[in-house]
Structure formats: C-alpha cells, structure tokens
Amino acid sequence: MGRQPCCDKVGLKKGPWTAEEDKKLINFILNNGQCCWRAVPKLAGLLRCGKSCRLRWTNYLRPDLKRGLLSEYEEKMVIDLHAQLGNRWSKIASHLPGRTDNEIKNHWNTHIKKKLKKMGIDPVTHKPISTATTDQANILEQENQPIQQEKIQEILMPQKDIESSPIDQSAITEIKSEDDENNNNNNNDTGTSCANNFDSIIVEANNNGFCTDEVPLIEPHEILVPTSQESTPSTSSSSFSSSSSSNILEDLKFLPSFDEWPMENNNMGFGWEINDFSSTLDFLLDDDSDMTNNVTFDECWKFEQLL
DNA sequence: AATGCATCCAACCGCAAGCTG
C-alpha cells in the first residue's frame, strides 16, 4: 500500500495565506489550542492541509515570534551552534527564543553563508577554504584557526559588543553535550529542556548587563492596540487585502509575547487570556465572535473533547 | 518609465521519527 498523502490535495488551497485565512486560523487556535493539525483546517473552515496550517502558525502567526533581522549577537549564536550541530535548524532555533527554524535557515542561506565565504571560511565545515593539498590544508587550518575565529568576531560583532558580551563561550560549547545528555536522559521533552538550559545561560548573561534582544521589549501596559478607528492606514482593518498576508503581521506585532504573559493559574504553561488578544483581534475576528468574553486559554481547550 | 537581474523569504515537498493500536 502506498503512502497516504498528508492531506487530500483535491480542492485544497496552496500558496500565500490571505488575511481571512489567518483570522480563521488564529481564531481557531485561540479557542482550541494547538492540537491534531490534520483536523484543524476542517474545523477552522480552511481549505488548507493541516501541515500548511501548522507551518503558518509556527512560522508566522505565533505571538511569541520575534520579528526583524537577526541581531549580530543572534547571528554569532547561529554560527556557533551551526558549527556544533550542523543543519539541525530546529535545534538551533530552540536556543534562540522567538526565532523559527525556517527563519534561521533562511538567514543562514541568504546572509551568513555569504559572510563566511567572504571571510574564507567554509560554511559547512567552519574551516578555512583552501585549494592547497590536504597536508597543506591541514597545516593552514591549524595556523589559521585562531585568526578565523578572530575574523568572525570582528566582522560579526563590533569590538564593544565582544567586550561587553558576558556570554561564556564555554557555556555555548557545552550546549551540544547538554543536548546529548538531554536526549539520553529526557526523551519526553528534549526541545524544551534544551531551550530552558540555554535560557538560563541567557538569563545569567542578562544579569551581567547584556541585552540579548535588540528588539525593545514592550511592557504589557505599553502595548498600543490599534483599533479600526484609531489605526494608521497601514494597520487599518481596511488594509486587509485578500492578496496580502503582510498586513496581518503588521497588526500582530502588537501582541504581547508569550514571555510577557502571566504564568499563573494554568496547567499548560500559558497563562494568557483571550482578553489579552481581544482588543487587538477585535478587528481581525468576526463581529459575532465570542472572543471578547473573559475566557482563559486552557478553558478554551475544547478540541480534545471534540475528538 | 521599462526592463532585467539579484535577493529575500514564505510556503511547499518529501522523508524520517515517534506514537498508537
């Protein structure tokens, strides 16, 4: 028997997501949580396959995503991690909160690869590119190793950043062994534990005065919530063209990140309430939506009951 | 203004791993 396709391809939509589709998906996830992606499109009223929905949510709609280019620090982290982990983008992403594997992969292919090549470093092996014979290459490699490392530091991080960065490189080099350890000891939640381990490094680093995130954090009370009346032309509800998915992103960036949401009174790790979104999403959701009720996320966890 | 080329990145595809009955 042949492999069953991930979805029934007949009649399913492909290509860029529309604002309307985004609304439906957001609405559904907020009401039901992330569960059983295969069933999501049907229940959410989307003509997409579950895979496409999952990708759209994890890579684009999730409110805890950072936006914008990777900072120099993040870029250096990616290079360090790539040197240890290779093309394991999801692993690398797990060490960079708010970044997706797809984003990092794209950034690697479009920016970092070129930078490294310019510096004479093979982006695959992280070693100097040489046309010399193997023996010569080995000698050159040994000789150049420290120089290449310095080059990376110079080009990717301004000197002041290097000096002020308290991130212990040894801590970073320990990540792989920690990963391996986690994989061996804790198969239930390796991704989370890896991220947590690294988060603790970040936290320690931040305690020394280094901000890992160049995107300014917005306090919950500082979040500006556009309404259809108040919003600028670029964020007004009328700007939701059916052919562009970038507009909804402009609006979603006002959402608080998961990190900023209260972690109490829940059993899922999500303490946020629908009200945290409601004012922002008022203009995204249907008028007859029930989203303005004070319903906690886990109270909305109805999907399992449907199955 | 028009055209062609280069770059970027969201989304797709196929495969592998993990889970369940």
Added chain:
DNA sequence: ACAGCTTGCGGTTGGATGCAT
C-alpha cells in the same frame, strides 16, 4: 513486531520586492 497515521524537520522553490541599467 508490524503497519498506519501524525508530526516535525530540512531542502528546495517560486513569487514578491529591490536595485541597477
């Protein structure tokens, strides 16, 4: 142990955009 199903991952593609001529 096995087969089928779901989810996650990494490689690749192609449309959108920017830039140079």
